[in-house]
Structure formats: C-alpha cells, structure tokens
Amino acid sequence: MRTGRPVRLSTRLLLAQALLLVAGAGTAWLVASAIGPGIFHRHLVEAGGGHGPAELEHIERGFRDSLLVALGTGLVAAVVIALVVTAWFSRRLQRSTDAVAQSAGRITDGNYDTRVPAVGLGQEFDHLAGTVNELATRLGDVEHTRTRLLSDLAHEMRTPLASIEAHLEAIEDGVRTTDAATMTVLRDNTRRLHRLADDLSAVSRAEEGRLDVRPVPQPAADVVRTAAAAAAEAFQERAVTLRTEADTPAVVDVDADRMGQVLSNLLDNALHHTPAGGTVTLGVRSGPRETVELVVSDTGSGISEQDLPHVFERFYRADPARQHRGGTGIGLTISRAIVDAHGGTLTAASDGPGRGATFTVRLPTGTPRRRT
Secondary structure, eight states: OOOOOOOOHHHHHHHHHHHHHHHHHHHHHHHHHHHHHHHHHHHHHHHOOOOOHHHHHHHHHHHHHHHHHHHHHHHHHHHHHHHHHHHHHHHHHHHHHHHHHHHHHHHHTTOTTOOOOOOOSOHHHHHHHHHHHHHHHHHHHHHHHHHHHHHHHHHHHHHHHHHHHHHHHHHHTTSSOOOHHHHHHHHHHHHHHHHHHHHHHHHHHHHTTOOOOOOEEEEHHHHHHHHHHHHHHHHHHTTOEEEEEOOOOOEEEEOHHHHHHHHHHHHHHHHHTSOTTOEEEEEEEEETTTEEEEEEEESSSOOOTTTGGGTTSTTOOOOGGGSOSSSOSOHHHHHHHHHHHTTOEEEEEOSSTTSOEEEEEEEEBOOOOOOO
16 A cells, blocks of 8 residues: 655744644634724713714724734734744754754664754754764764774684694694694683683673673672682792782772683783793782772883883784783783773883883772671
8 A cells, every 4th residue: 555755844844834824823813803993882871972983883893893804914924933933843843853853874884974964953862963973982882892803803713723723734644643642732722712712702791881790899809819820829939039019908899700711811821921030029008199009010021111101002023032922912901991990090010111101090989898
C-alpha cells in the first residue's frame, strides 16, 4: 500500500499555528460583536443628549460597523503577520532538525568528524546538538581504538605465530622432535598470545571509558607493601634488590586489584631493565595539593630524551635496551589508563640512558578510616 509524502515538521507547525490564530481571531470578532454594541448603547442612553430613536439607531449602527471593520482589519493583519513569523521560524526549525538528521545519517555512515553547529534556538536545541556532537566524538574514538587495536594485534601476533608455525613445520619435516625444548617454545608463544589478547582487551576498555574501577579508602603503605610482596620472588631470581619505602600514614581511594596491577606492571618494567646487582625502589610519599605519590625507580638502563614522551604508547619501540622482554608491550599503556580512571596521573622521568628511570603515580588523598 502506497502512502502519501509525509508532512514536514515545519508544515505541521505552520498549519497548527494558522488554525490557532484563525480560531483566536474568530472568537475575538464574535465576542466584540456580541458585547461591544450593547455596552455602547447603555453608555449612550446614560449620557442623554436628546437623541431620538432614529438618531440612536444610526449612531449605534455606525459604532458597530466601525468596530467590526476596525477589529476585523486588525485581526486579519495580526493573523497574517503571525503566520509570516511562524513560517520563518518553522523553516528555521526545519533546517535545524534537518541538520541534526543529516549529521546523524553521516555518523551512521561512519563519518565521525561530522558536527552539528549551534543554531541559537534555545538551550534545549543547543543541548541536542551538543549531545549529537559528543556522540560523534565518542564513536570516532571507539573507531580509532578499534582500528589501532586491529593494527597492533596483527603486528604483535606476527612474531609468536611465525615461531609456532616454524616449529610445527620443522616437526612435520622431521627436522625437530617434540622434545621438552620444542614444547616449551610452543607453550611460551601460546601464553604470549593469550597475554596479548587479555591486555589488548583491557587497554581497549580503559581507553573507551569502560574500565570497571571500584575505589575504596585504604592506607597507601598497604598498597605498596602488597605489591612489593607479590614481586619479591621475581626480583630474587634476577638478583635485583627490591627496596620499599612506605612509612607515610596517607590514605588513598583506589581499587586494590587495579592499583596492584599498575604497580606490578611498573615493577616488572623496572626489573626487565635493571641488571643483576641493581636496585629497584618502590615507595610512597606526599605529593603537592593533597595528593599521594607511589614511586617506582630503578638503577637500570634509563630512557633517552627522545623516547621518554612515547613510553606509554602501545607497542612503542624505544631504544633496544628498554624494549619489553617477555611482555606484550602495553603494560605501561594499561597502567596509565587505570591511573586515569582513578583521577590520577602516571608520569615517567629519566636522566638518560644508563642512569635509571622513575615512574610516579600521583593520586588524590582519601579519607582516613577509623581503626577499630
């Protein structure tokens, strides 16, 4: 069944306004014609003047005719002017709604740079335009994250997959056997792929604002000691000294598991770039403007000035001395995203290659809990 062309919003507004104006003008005309002559007659009789019946009728008819003509002319002029103004406003409103609809259509087609301009039709319409623009921005960010994710995933999967494929072909060709060394290589590369998938999922959720963080007040010293205890065995195996400095009574609002993940990533990063006999220090101290700083510093290979601004980028390849070994290359990216979700900051500093590095987590202080 075919339907007629849908009536546009501007046309509906114009028709509704026209009906309202005509009804109002007609009502005013009827009320004036019914009440006005009677009131005029009463005042005319009260005024006296010796007019005869014929003169009174003539005066009243003149008043009635002039009243109705003047009133009718005024009402028609008012209706016409109101309709002109309504038509102008309706067209402007229609153009604005068309702009929103067209922008939404372009966003649907993947053009996330589309923006709806402010049209000055009031706070509500400006809010609608701002909401559409924010939607486009968020969708653009998600698409950018998805594109980078696919690119990074393809890049990082290539090495472990190539290793797995090479060993499998060697086994098929009889060059290698499925001995313990071969199985270890296959398992290590498989675990690396699993870590890569988990880490990419975590960092994508964080960058899209979907990271689940549930902070509760807790002593900063406890957070530091817990992270140090979890990493102690790995440091012992590498003959690297792990020192803790946690004597402050400061309290922070953090998700213990998430902040533990941050400190674990920072300690693992420091351990990988600190040679045997070196030292890594995990400490907590008071920061500026009611903040607490969790600091991980090492005596390792350091970071060059040109690489320092990029250390939190996913899969960034810095100086070979500080490339990630055994990790997925996005631990620092995840750590910064988690700290951001806590309302804090994560920064890196180094005096240069061979002079160690320092990573500082700065968090707002929490409310101390009463001891029971």
